[in-house]
Amino acid sequence: MSKKKDNLEEFFEEVNDKNKELNNKQESNKKVKKRNEDKPKESKIKTVLIAIALILGIAYILLQIKDSFNSINYIKNILNYSLLLIILIFISISIIGNKKIRNILSSLSAILLIALISINILETKDVIKFPTLAVMKNLNNTTLVDAMKWASKNKIDLNTTYEFSDNYDEGYIISQDIIPNTLLKKIKKINIVVSDGPNYEKEVTINEMTGLKVDDLLKFIKENHLKNVSINYEVNNEKEKDIIISQSTKGTIKRKDEISFTVSLGSQESLKPIKIKDLTNLSEFDATLYLKSNGIKYNITYEFNSKIKRGYVVSQDKKKDTKVDPNQDTVDLVISKGKEINVPDFTGKSVNDVLEWISKNNLKSSFAENFSLTVKDGELIGINYNKDDKLEEGTKIIITTSKGYLTVPKFNSLAEFINWANANGIRYTQDYQYSNTVSKGNIISLSLATGAKVDPNKDSIGVIISYGAPVTIPNFVGKNKSEITSTCKSVGLNCNFYYIGYSNTAADVATNQTIGAGNKVVSGTYIKIGLSNGPAKTYSFYIQAEWMINSTADNTIATLKKYLSASCPGVTFNFVKKAHTSSPSGFIHPSSPVQGGNNNFTQGQTYTIWIVE
Numbered sequence: 001m002s003k004k005k006d007n008l009e010e011f012f013e014e015v016n017d018k019n020k021e022l023n024n025k026q027e028s029n030k031k032v033k034k035r036n037e038d039k040p041k042e043s044k045i046k047t048v049l050i051a052i053a054l055i056l057g058i059a060y061i062l063l064q065i066k067d068s069f070n071s072i073n074y075i076k077n078i079l080n081y082s083l084l085l086i087i088l089i090f091i092s093i094s095i096i097g098n099k100k101i102r103n104i105l106s107s108l109s110a111i112l113l114i115a116l117i118s119i120n121i122l123e124t125k126d127v128i129k130f131p132t133l134a135v136m137k138n139l140n141n142t143t144l145v146d147a148m149k150w151a152s153k154n155k156i157d158l159n160t161t162y163e164f165s166d167n168y169d170e171g172y173i174i175s176q177d178i179i180p181n182t183l184l185k186k187i188k189k190i191n192i193v194v195s196d197g198p199n200y201e202k203e204v205t206i207n208e209m210t211g212l213k214v215d216d217l218l219k220f221i222k223e224n225h226l227k228n229v230s231i232n233y234e235v236n237n238e239k240e241k242d243i244i245i246s247q248s249t250k251g252t253i254k255r256k257d258e259i260s261f262t263v264s265l266g267s268q269e270s271l272k273p274i275k276i277k278d279l280t281n282l283s284e285f286d287a288t289l290y291l292k293s294n295g296i297k298y299n300i301t302y303e304f305n306s307k308i309k310r311g312y313v314v315s316q317d318k319k320k321d322t323k324v325d326p327n328q329d330t331v332d333l334v335i336s337k338g339k340e341i342n343v344p345d346f347t348g349k350s351v352n353d354v355l356e357w358i359s360k361n362n363l364k365s366s367f368a369e370n371f372s373l374t375v376k377d378g379e380l381i382g383i384n385y386n387k388d389d390k391l392e393e394g395t396k397i398i399i400t401t402s403k404g405y406l407t408v409p410k411f412n413s414l415a416e417f418i419n420w421a422n423a424n425g426i427r428y429t430q431d432y433q434y435s436n437t438v439s440k441g442n443i444i445s446l447s448l449a450t451g452a453k454v455d456p457n458k459d460s461i462g463v464i465i466s467y468g469a470p471v472t473i474p475n476f477v478g479k480n481k482s483e484i485t486s487t488c489k490s491v492g493l494n495c496n497f498y499y500i501g502y503s504n505t506a507a508d509v510a511t512n513q514t515i516g517a518g519n520k521v522v523s524g525t526y527i528k529i530g531l532s533n534g535p536a537k538t539y540s541f542y543i544q545a546e547w548m549i550n551s552t553a554d555n556t557i558a559t560l561k562k563y564l565s566a567s568c569p570g571v572t573f574n575f576v577k578k579a580h581t582s583s584p585s586g587f588i589h590p591s592s593p594v595q596g597g598n599n600n601f602t603q604g605q606t607y608t609i610w611i612v613e
């Protein structure tokens with residue numbers, strides 16, 4: 001019995017173990033099934049993310065490649081971004097591809113990455129060089145001649161303005177409006193400011209400098225760019241050597257104004273022979289100042305010299321370390337005028353040829369433009385000197401280039417034509433004609449057609465200007481003022497009226513006109529119309545004796561004027577004062593054309609009355 005029980009327990013235990021094993025297996029199968037169900041979803045999400053990243057990466061790199069065409073290192077940038085694009089594509093494909101594709105593309109990506117890094121390292125170390133796009137040069141502090149050469153070489157227009165500067169030598173560029181390293185392919189024109197050297201018209205204030213050392217003066221001259229200073233030395237027993245004794249002026253002066261200073265040589269006894277130094281290649285100012293400061297007299301001659309700069313010492317008759325006695329000796333100096341420059345024949349030459357000649361011969365330059373029917377735009381017309389002229393260094397050469405030929409444009413108004421002609425120095429004549437189609441003041445025609453070539457130095461243009469449609473003068477005689485006013489307004493005339501006097505014609509009716517009927521005139525013409533005052537009236541007027549009793553001549557005249565003007569409009573009266581031996585003052589003279597009492601006065605007539613003084 002006990003044995004059976006044990007066997008039964010073992011059986012149930014085995015059954016339970018089997019059930020557990022079965023349950024575990026079922027749970028495992030469920031998990032595997034669930035993982036298999038989730039795997040397609042994860043794969044889809046991964047694929048979508050990789051696709052988005054790939055599209056964005058490709059788009060970004062393509063944009064960078066596009067922008068690289070406008071960058072200085074365009075070849076290097078295009079190569080770098082192209083390699084990155086290929087690597088990105090390979091890596092993206094390898095992620096979603098099978099094991100074989102993944103291995104191949106991973107290897108290729110690694111090779112391309114190594115190539116990318118290697119190329120950039122070699123370029124950094126200047127082992128290899130990539131072509132670059134031309135960029136804007138920094139022209140600051142370069143000569144105008146060099147800038148012109150560079151601009152001409154790169155086919156860029158150079159617009160030059162000049163400005164005084166204490167910091168830049170004459171002919172050197174102060175500034176430019178295009179930032180350096182800007183791509184040249186984006187530039188058509190550059191505006192530069194060129195130094196005209198110091199402004200010698202500028203005012204400076206010179207204080208009292210007596211008592212100072214000459215070195216202080218020299219420093220002041222240099223800092224303030226004084227142009228016309230002379231420093232003379234003289235023996236002085238009271239002042240130490242090199243102390244300023246006097247000055248010709250103080251206060252405010254222009255830099256170019258002449259000013260002189262006198263400096264002490266010390267006492268006569270202190271002047272000793274010196275071993276003269278080498279003065280060659282010193283400026284005339286510095287060399288002569290050295291001699292004057294040692295009390296040594298000198299003579300100067302000038303000659304052309306191809307090796308020594310203009311204004312500098314070519315030679316001295318007393319060699320270096322020769323003893324020179326200020327009480328006896330004189331030193332002869334030869335100062336360079338620069339080399340003698342012969343003007344070559346520039347016929348058929350270019351602007352660059354002239355610029356090279358200017359640069360080589362230390363000449364100055366400026367530019368002008370002119371129109372030309374024969375010389376192409378931008379090419380050389382000529383300079384301001386002729387072949388075989390002799391020049392000194394520093395001479396200014398004006399280079400005239402062509403603006404091409406000038407053509408007659410289409411003009412919308414006379415003012416536009418006049419502005420164009422004046423701006424280009426073109427002579428013109430004006431004539432006027434009536435026109436029913438062209439409004440008054442506008443151009444009917446030009447002697448040269450639109451598009452025709454013009455030589456400002458030879459050609460003159462005739463311009464025909466419209467009077468507008470002609471106005472035929474009407475016959476105003478016999479018409480009244482209101483009719484005439486209406487007619488003048490309608491036909492475009494300016495009519496002025498005046499009265500010619502009394503006549504049998506009714507008042508305010510025209511009797512004449514200054515321009516006869518049928519004449520043709522310009523709209524707006526002024527014409528005068530004479531109007532009748534109408535038939536003259538006669539007034540009966542009684543001059544009373546009471547107005548003259550106990551009166552003076554002036555009072556009687558005043559009284560008569562008052563009554564006559566009120567009672568006899570349109571009648572003119574003259575009053576004359578005359579003496580009489582028996583008639584009292586203020587009465588009408590016995591011989592007066594008009595006497596007291598009853599009188600008839602007609603309009604338009606003039607009557608004279610004598611009054612006794």
